[in-house]
Amino acid sequence: LNQDGTVQLQLGATEIGQGADTVFTQMASQTTGIAFDKVYIVSTQDTDVTPFDTGAYASRQTYVTGKAIKRAGEIFRDKVLDYAAELTDLDPGNLDIRGRDVVSTVSGAPVLRMADLAMEAFYSLQHCVHITAEATVQCKNNTFSFGCCFAEVEVDIPLGKVKVLDIINVHDSGVLINPQLAEAQVHGGMSMGLGYALGEQLRFDDRGRPLNGNLLDYKLPTAMDTPELNVGFVETIDPSGPYGNKSLGEPPAIPPAPAIRNAVLDATGVAVDSLPLNPQKLVEQFTAAGLIQ
Numbered sequence: 001l002n003q004d005g006t007v008q009l010q011l012g013a014t015e016i017g018q019g020a021d022t023v024f025t026q027m028a029s030q031t032t033g034i035a036f037d038k039v040y041i042v043s044t045q046d047t048d049v050t051p052f053d054t055g056a057y058a059s060r061q062t063y064v065t066g067k068a069i070k071r072a073g074e075i076f077r078d079k080v081l082d083y084a085a086e087l088t089d090l091d092p093g094n095l096d097i098r099g100r101d102v103v104s105t106v107s108g109a110p111v112l113r114m115a116d117l118a119m120e121a122f123y124s125l126q127h128c129v130h131i132t133a134e135a136t137v138q139c140k141n142n143t144f145s146f147g148c149c150f151a152e153v154e155v156d157i158p159l160g161k162v163k164v165l166d167i168i169n170v171h172d173s174g175v176l177i178n179p180q181l182a183e184a185q186v187h188g189g190m191s192m193g194l195g196y197a198l199g200e201q202l203r204f205d206d207r208g209r210p211l212n213g214n215l216l217d218y219k220l221p222t223a224m225d226t227p228e229l230n231v232g233f234v235e236t237i238d239p240s241g242p243y244g245n246k247s248l249g250e251p252p253a254i255p256p257a258p259a260i261r262n263a264v265l266d267a268t269g270v271a272v273d274s275l276p277l278n279p280q281k282l283v284e285q286f287t288a289a290g291l292i293q
Contacts (some may be wrong), residue, residue, distance in 0.1 A: 012053025031073030033097030043193025
């Protein structure tokens with residue numbers, strides 16, 4: 001608890017561009033009851049001072065770290081309400097935190113501002129205390145996310161060119177903590193899948209050294225190569241997730257390539273079983289299948 005009634009959140013999980021800090025802040029706000037804009041997260045992780053975290057892998061940061069945030073938030077909230085009960089002579093069971101105030105659950109009326117509670121806690125002559133909470137959670141559960149991708153393509157057989165006309169990625173990731181970030185994450189995965197399917201290929205010489213380890217020769221798709229990316233979600237409530245949520249990070253990158261490959265098969269009758277589906281490979285395959293004379 002900070003002196004102005006805001007809260008500080010520090011954890012080991014790292015923001016790597018997927019919006020984790022925003023979601024973690026939402027989780028802390030949801031559990032404690034404190035307003036979202038009054039939760040300040042420490043974004044720079046330093047192993048000298050940061051709580052331990054096993055790492056950002058398996059697309060489970062919100063799933064695993066969310067459990068620790070929820071537990072710490074519940075402990076913190078109880079400590080705040082116990083202190084509020086001291087100051088107000090009210091039963092802590094009849095108090096709650098909503099936004100910037102401690103309120104009565106009986107009347108719904110504010111009984112104490114969080115800023116006033118914090119100032120009293122820091123500087124009280126009777127009971128001075130820095131209200132903090134720490135929690136560790138060993139995650140022994142796992143859950144399954146599901147998703148699918150549908151693609152419509154146009155194939156120029158003589159040139160070996162594939163144009164993606166329409167593509168949609170649909171996922172069941174449990175409860176979406178932040179729908180906008182979830183959609184953006186699916187967009188990113190789809191972009192990766194498009195490059196994987198149609199152009200990206202790391203080449204090596206006979207000594208194992210990369211031949212195209214730069215952005216000039218390694219062909220990433222640009223905005224001009226990217227069709228409209230359509231996203232859908234089937235929201236479920238997963239009982240093992242701290243907020244009913246499941247993983248999302250990597251699943252959107254998995255199905256676009258096979259969906260595009262199968263769409264090419266449907267359009268041409270030619271099954272290409274290696275990636276990328278670049279013009280050279282497709283012309284060779286179409287020639288072998290007798291589509292090009």
